[in-house]
Amino acid sequence: MSAAIDTERLTKTYGRRSRGIERVDLTVEEGEVFGFLGPNGAGKTTTIRTLLGFLRPSGGRAWVFGMDIRRRSVDIRKWVGNLPGEFALEDKMTGEELLRFFARLRGVRDLGYAYELSERLGADLRRPMRRLSRGNKQKIGLIQAMFHRPPLLVLDEPTAGLDPLVQEEFLEIVGEVRGEGTTVFFSSHVLSEVERISDRVGIIRNGRLAAVEPTHELVNKAFRHVRLDFDAAVDPKPFAVLPGVRDLKAEEKSLYFTLHDNLDEVVKLAARNRLLNMEYERPSLEEIFLTFYGESENGGEE
């Protein structure tokens, strides 16, 4: 398998005061769905815009399908469908007119897939852009990124402004194109959707890539929410002092805490009492992300 995106210490700075990205090493394999996570200003959009040649790298190197982003930006864009995070479309033109224009730019003659996507997403191709809502413009943006069936989709916040039903349909479409071998590199704030469709996630913080992990591994190795119900109230202190136990709360006959490690000792301690029920839940990716950021901000990371 070859890399769809490969970066080597990729750096983009905007001057002394404004941070961009710093020494980003990232590999996205062909055919995978890669979720790119980070809060506003972390460097997600800068990474995407640098990969596509809108921004000149300040340092490092990067390749898309083996093509150097500095030298072959136009060739790269032949293979990429891009949805920018902040974009506008010509106000006077309808979605259909714009798609025909983009098709001519790309030498695409068949707009059949564009119409199919429009049908599925419920996009109105006949109205001028100025009369469309944010969500409807987003649909046209998604269609223009996907209609030419590129081998790499780069989507910056693809579901922003879409209603839940359309989001669901979009995620369905992403699943289909992945099945056809398309690589999807997307940034999002909606962690539940990243968790649902991503093979791997990358977390960027303050312009640096803080972690890249398979989504399930990131979730599996994270903490767990634990609830223990006993037949009588128990002393919480022995649990509170166990390594790995945090945020412990005692309520009548139950204990609630998050467990970061040390399951064995917790189970053994609990077994000294009469245990009626034990709940052991994995957190959502959103919680993991927030915890990760919380730790990192406190110097727990890097």
Next chain:
Amino acid sequence: MRAARRSGVGRHAAKGPAPGGAFLALVLHTLRLQRRGAIIWGLALGLYSAVMVASFTTFSADAEQMNQLLEAYPQELLDAFGIQNLADVRNYMNSQVFLLAPLALAFFTILASAGAIAGAEERGTIDVLLGNPLPRWQLVVGHYTATALSLLGILVITGLMTWGTALLMDVALSLGSTVAAVLNLWPICLFFGGLAMLCSAVFHRRALAVAIPAFLLFAMYLMDTIGRASESLEDLRPASVFNYYGSAIEDGIDWPNFGGVTLVALLFVVLAVLVFRRRDIYT
């Protein structure tokens, strides 16, 4: 290892437009976006010119008296405004329409060119456009080509309305003189359009890409007008593009000047390409 991983694009077939296809598509797209504005500009300028032709008939019988009246004015002032013989419709049209027309019409090319890069960045349309396999030079040259063609359309409308009115009102204004007059507007307007394109490539703000060429437009006009009126300031005139504009409706097109100004306009566009290729795009 790393080189081996960058092997290619797998099963997807190579795509792309026919050679020149993307450029042509961009020019046609831009022409379409400019169409309405160009028609309005053409009708407005054409209407003004037609009214001036029509107004000539109202005093042409008394033109000699007008000329005598004008003799009371200082010759320098008359030179500044290109007035020599108002009994001649060509001199009348030059002084009343074509000497001033670049001051207005140059704004069509300035506004269009300023919007090509800096304007598209501000509107946020440039990311989607350049998400396609379109080289940056094609964006600059394609947009400028479309603007030059739209300008030609404006001149055709203006020329037809001017000459048509002359025919209807039985004014002795030949088709050749009318064509020369309107065609002579083309290089000077392209000059300021090229300058705006360069500013649009250098700066990220549309306001600057409009303000700088607009300031130079008025400064150069004043420099030429004052230079014509005052011998001591005449040396300034070669620094103004209006010095090479002349009065094509009376003297025909000065082709060396026409070509020279056009070449400078194209030089601005080349510089715009070189600058734009090296800079970041912000939205």
